[in-house]
Amino acid sequence: MNKKFAPTLITIIACIICLAFFGPIAVMSILTGEWIVIIFGLIFGICVIGVVTALIINLVRRYQEINKEDKDNDLSQY
Numbered sequence: 001m002n003k004k005f006a007p008t009l010i011t012i013i014a015c016i017i018c019l020a021f022f023g024p025i026a027v028m029s030i031l032t033g034e035w036i037v038i039i040f041g042l043i044f045g046i047c048v049i050g051v052v053t054a055l056i057i058n059l060v061r062r063y064q065e066i067n068k069e070d071k072d073n074d075l076s077q078y
Contacts, residue, residue, distance in 0.1 A: 003066050011059045015052050022048045 026048055029041025 003070075004063060007059055007062045007066075011055050014055050018048055018051050018055075 022044070026041045026045035029037050029044060032038070032041075
């Protein structure tokens with residue numbers, strides 16, 4: 001198996017869970033009509049987007065780390 005498979009799978013599962021369970025809460029909060037609930041829904045939605053963005057950034061950093069490890073372990077340079 002590829003070294004990048006596990007981090008990718010974990011990130012995809014975490015993003016799906018975050019969007020599937022917390023996304024509808026934010027959307028329904030925004031659509032209810034009460035202004036305090038709308039503000040709560042907007043803040044909650046922004047947090048959900050922030051978490052998904054952080055997961056993707058972390059995945060990109062992990063890819064760079066894996067590529068660096070592979071480059072450091074390359075014995076053809078000696």
